[in-house]
Amino acid sequence: MMARTDPAASGPLPQSAAQPSAQSVEMIERLIAFDTTSYKSNLGFIDFAADTLRRHGATLRLTHDDERRKANLFATIGPADRPGIVLSGHSDVVPVDGQDWTSDPFALRRAGDRLFGRGTADMKSFIALALALAPEFAARRLAVPIHFAFSYDEEIGCIGVRRLIDDLSGLAVRPKLCIVGEPTEMKVIIGHKGKKSVRCQVHGKDGHSALNHLGVNAVEIAADMVAFLRAMQRRIREKGPFDPGYDPPYTTVHTGLIQGGTALNIIPARCDFEFEFRNLPSHDVEDLMAELRSFAQSLMPEMLSVDEAAGITFDEYNTTAGLDTAEDDEAAVLARQLSGNNDVAKVSFTTEAGLFHNAGIPTVVCGPGSIRQAHRPDEYIALEQVAEGERFLRRLLEHMS
């Protein structure tokens, strides 16, 4: 298959170091064509990746979600009795719904030195490069195994990879390090913040607003808690803890949704809001959550004195660990060598790297493409980035042979 080319951009491409191989671009085109939006099944994608790797002698482990609509693939090429290197990526992409795309997001389009399509940057190009090089990994006598870890539901909270990581306890030998190929423009990321997402429900008691002493105003209770979170953010911003490697250099606290009440003259019986902490890896997010819970407790006596059924509940529906890999850790040293870029950086967005790190596998994030193009209409990756990613994996191949 060839990528569709804009007439304006047609003509032979100059052969240079900035050009990836035809196999890599073809594989990107194959992967983009699977619509793996997080709310859909990813089984077509996983079957394709599994078949490709099986043909090259890989041993496969699959883990599924409860409905068996989605799967993670963990595949190994090389001597499985030794600690190997994991190349990890998520198969899912964010929705294109409501976005204004110039062309079909699931048909790769080449224009100039860019490849357009949903997932080109985030992060099917990295997976495609790994798959395109699988035959070469298989043809070598590897000193240690290469593992391919492709997960589902990353975009909605690193859901799938948790099962994949749990399943690794079934391996004879644990991997020695992991590279997560999220788009970092091939910079080596050794740290990212953790994240906890929480839904809070305030149950009050309704009534006529003229008789507000007989009700429990859920909107006002929620407002007290939102104000508490805001004060917490102000304190953290002023007093830390700080890590200058991050922008901003402290844990962030944010309320993003709130809903409550039915009419001005009715005491609201219910108010729900959602908030998140994005914590420095060294900042224990459970302490912050405990602070809020204890504040909520302090509001309870007054609520209960009006109505015994009143209450506040928290649903901590997603917690993703931060990534905190030392600069001289084996994973960081290797990734710096392979990328030819000695600098390391930290980022504020979360990835599944934190979960591998938390499971005791030294991990860095390093992959082609830019996060600035991720999640946007007309998402693209520069060909030069694809070529750099390919060079990185070829150097890895040499290193492992």
Ligand SMILES: [Zn+2]
């Ligand atoms: Zn991603």
